[in-house]
Amino acid sequence: MDPWPSLWILVLTLLEQTLPSHCTYDVTPRITFPYSDPSRTFTKFSKDGYWNYSTLFLGEGKLYVGARDVLFSIDTATVGSMELIKELRWNATEQKIQDCSFKGKSKERDCSNFIRVLLPVNESHIYTCGTYAFSPTCAYIDVRTFSLLTDSNGDPLTEEGKGRCPFDPSLKLTATMVDGELYTGTTDNFQGTQSIISRTLGHRVALKTEPSFNWLQDPIFVGSTFMPDSEGDKIYFFFTETRHKPDLLQRMSLSLVARVCKSDVGGQRVLQKRWTTFLKAQLLCYLPEDQFPFYVLQDMFVSKDEEGSVFYGIFRSQWFRGVSDSTAVCAFALPDVQEVFKGQYKQLNRETLTWSLYPDSPGPRPGACNTEPSMDSTLNLVKDIFMMNEAVQPIGKRPQLVNLKEQYVKIAVDTVLSTNSVKHKVMFLITARGFLHKALRVKAASYIIEELQLFPSPQTVYSLVLSANKGFLYIGSSIGVLQVPLSNxxxxxxxxxxxxxxxxxxxxxxxxxxxxxxxxxxxxxxxxxxxxxxxxxxxxxPPPRPRMFGPVATPEASASPILKTVCSNSLVTLQCQASSNLARTSWTYERQDAATMPGLTRQGTVLSFVASPERQGLWQCWATENQYRALLVSYSLQVSQSAVLTSSEGQQSQMDTAVKTYWSELVVVSVLFVLSIAVLVIFAVYPWSQRLRSRRKVRGGGPDEAGGEPGSGLEAAPLRKGPVGNRSAQNLQDREQAGGSQAQRTPNAQAQAGI
The missing domain is CATH 3.30.1680.10 (ligand-binding face of the semaphorins, domain 2)
Known part of the structure; x- marks a missing residue:
């Protein structure tokens, strides 16, 4: 068992958690256009009751759309509009739907006819295939009438679509039509566990890969294209494989490109009706700083111009680096791909399922393009020698774009000529959140020019078609088709x-x-x-001008300030919004930097402070980007001393909703606070004052003041009854006089009164 693959995965797992990135990939979109922003509009097409607008084919002045149980022909000749020309219903039969449901599939979710293939055969006909309730079926469409070809009885002419369209509508496939022959990469069984690359239609023998040879290992196809070649025209397929090896800590994904020759006719005795020119090679996409890999291929776009063809792919990493949605865009030049397929091979040991370098040997190369069938000895080698030893390196040996915050799912690339006659590759990328990113790479630096929100809520995007001549992108989604201008x-x-x-x-x-x-x-x-x-x-x-013409107007001088009149001690809020997410905003007061002024509060670009006479004057918000400074907004602030603004201060000041005075609330709160303190003081002092008065009354009732003698019953009365009033004192004196006379007559009564 080879320990190196396991060790490599372990190193990568530790690397993603311990090593910081040596390069900062700051690809924040410069401008964000929310959904339905009037400054970045686009056209939408959908029809009630229809979903899954998954397949698009752009014809001459028309856009053909394949959806769930229906196809549409849409007029795109008028710029900025999409008008429905005709609708073609193509439902699965009731018997097929019942069979699909009987096999355990959901009748509502799975047992419909999802159109997955829509390709031109010639100028008058289109070839289409659908899942047809888990029973793939294909048919021809007459472009002139936009209807299915029928037999003499009027029934649609259909043929089995197995190997041309997947059974399961959720599985990916790729298809390319070349000279009336259909090249597809898809699954060809009900379970979706067996994948093939095949050639059908046309007059030549149908070919496909042999599953028993392990030429494909659980591939997920994302794209295919036809490439003319002086050494034999070829069809390239792009996909991701998952390797199931017992010596790996986890399943490992590899991005691959395979190619077959258009001239392939199969073998006579060996590899009958099988490809004899099948070869594949690995595509590398990684960060050059620490070799962090992106090996899961999401989508592929082929950019063709007079300078050559370039393959642009979206790659995702199966390992996380800080966030789970990191993706990279790598580009591969066609000559680099061709050079790898001319190199050395790897040989598969089927007993140990390990690879080794196959030594060069004289004779025909396995997988070479030939117009005649190859020798049996050469074909026997093709069974085990189909993997190239070298991997295809990306252009510049680094990604064109790395975004550690977004997951891209679709890509299209346009070639644009600048005013100084320099060609630039503009990448259009669809995110998993339903945003469109327009990106550019200039001198080893990546920029996202803008991002546009395509849907009010995230939707699944199935197709992305570029029309460079018309200047539009066509996007097929789960809820409709969008026509988005390349720029505004x-x-x-x-x-x-x-x-x-x-x-x-x-x-x-x-x-x-x-x-x-x-x-x-x-x-x-x-x-x-x-x-x-x-x-x-x-x-x-501005160009320099002679003094006789006077000074040139600057953005600061040309901007009219907004008059803002507020009350003193009120809260002032000054709004400022920069269109660029990369701009740095700053405030000035009377043309001086306001960053060091006390009492100012900034929340993003909003400035708040309490109004005072010292703060009135000119307030300006500036945006600085790439050393370019531009004025965003100016305020002329006037502070009024009165609590209520007079009518002479203008209607604009009275309608200023950004100014809010809290003077009345402050007065009310202050009064309530003072009253609360007063009540607390009263409750705290009242019991103490009562006790003090009681003690004073006790002292006032002694023998020196009342004339009573010590030990008489008059001392105890205030202690039992509390303080004595005037009337009570008079009654007390009467009792004292009566008591004195009684004391003279009966001395024993006085003793009883003191008890």
């Missing part, structure tokens, strides 16, 4: 914003003083654009 230069209102955007589609027209699209513009000599540096300070600086 009118959203940039100033020269600085237009240049800072780095948008290759946009440039600042000096004469019209507007940001305009560069596509199909014959003369752009006076247009301003700086994709490489985005130096708006230099590009948008």
């Amino acid at each position: 230069c009118s959203a940039y209102l100033s020269c600085g914003e237009c240049v800072l955007s780095r948008d290759p589609y946009c440039a600042w027209d000096i004469q019209d003083k507007a940001c305009r699209e560069t596509r199909n513009q014959p003369n752009m000599d006076t247009w301003i654009q700086d994709i490489e540096k985005a130096d708006a300070s230099s590009a948008c600086a």
Whole structure:
């Protein structure tokens, strides 16, 4: 057992938790457009009762859409509109639906006809396949009538779609039509456990991979394309395999590219009706700083121009690095892929399921493109020698874009020519959250020009089709189809914003003083654009003028301040919003930096403070990005000493909802606080004062004042009854006189009164 794969995975697992990234991948989108933002609009198409708009094919002036149980023909000839031309219903038969339900599938979720293949056969017909209630079925569509071809009885002409379309609508597939022949990569059994790459239709023999040879190991197909080649035309397939090896700590994913030759006719005795030119190689996508891998391929787009073809892939890592949604975009040049397929092979030992280097030997190369069947000896080697020894390295040996905060699911790439005749590759990426990112790589740095929210809530995106000529993206989702313009230069209102955007589609027209699209513009000599540096300070600086013409207006001078009148001691809130997420905002007071002023509170870009006469004057909010400083908003603050603003201070001040005075509330709270303290003091002092008065009365009732003698019964009365009033004192004197006379007559009565 080879211990190195296990050790490698263990190292990667520890690496993702212990090593910090040597490079900061700050790819925050510069501008965010929320859903239904009027400055970044797009067109939506959907029809009530239909879902899963999964398959798109863009024809001449028309967009064909395959959804659940239905196909649509949509007019796209008019820019910015999608009008339904015709609708074609294609439901599974009731018997197929019953069989699907009987096999344990959900009748509502699984047992419909999900259209998964929609490809042109020729100018007049389209080939389509659907899951057809877990019974894949294919048919032809007449483009002129947009209807299924029928037999003499009027019934649709259908054929079995096994091996061309998956049974399960949730499984991925890829399909490419080349000269009337269909090349597909999909599963071909009900359980979805057996995958094949096949060629069907046409007049030649049908070919497919042999499952028993382990040419494919649980592949998940994401794309395919046809590439003309002087050494034989080829079809490339892109997919991810999962290796089940007992010496691994966990299942390991590998991103791969396979190719077959268009001229392949299969073997005569060996590999009959099987591919004889099947080869595959690994695609590498990793961080160059610490070799952190991204090996799970999510999507692939082929960019073709006169300079050559480049494969752009979205890769996800099966290991987490701080967050779980990190993805990378790697690009592979076609010559690099071709060079790997010309190199050495690996040989599979079927007993130990291990790979070893296959030594070069004279004779025909296994998997070479031939117009005639290969020799049996060569074909026997193809069974075990189909993996290339070298892996395909990405362009620059590093990703084009790494985003540690987002998971991308779909990609399209457009080639745009800037005003200085430099070609730029603009990447359009769909996130799992349902956002569209427009990204660019310039001089080893990645930028996200903008992000656009496509749906009010996250939706599944199935298809992404680029129409470079029309300047639109077509996005198929679970709830409808979107037509999104590649750019909207009118959203940039100033020269600085237009240049800072780095948008290759946009440039600042000096004469019209507007940001305009560069596509199909014959003369752009006076247009301003700086994709490489985005130096708006230099590009948008006004030209020098003689003094006789006076000073040139600056953004600060041209901005009219907003009059804001508030009451003294009220809370002032000044709003400021920068359109760019990369801009740094700052405030000035009377053209001086307000950052060091006491009593100011900042929450994001909002400034708050208590109004006072010392704070009235000019307040300005500035945005600084890439050393370019622009004024966002100005306030002329006036502070009134009166509690209520008079009508002479203007209607705008009275309607200022941002000013709120708390003077009356402060007075009420203060009064209540004072009353509460007073009540507490009264309750605390009252018992003490009562005890003090009682003690004074006791002292006032002694023998010196009342004339009584010590030990008489008059001393005890105040202690039993409490303080004595005036009337009680008079009664007491009468009793004393009566008691004195009685004491003279009967001395024994006096003794009884003292008891």
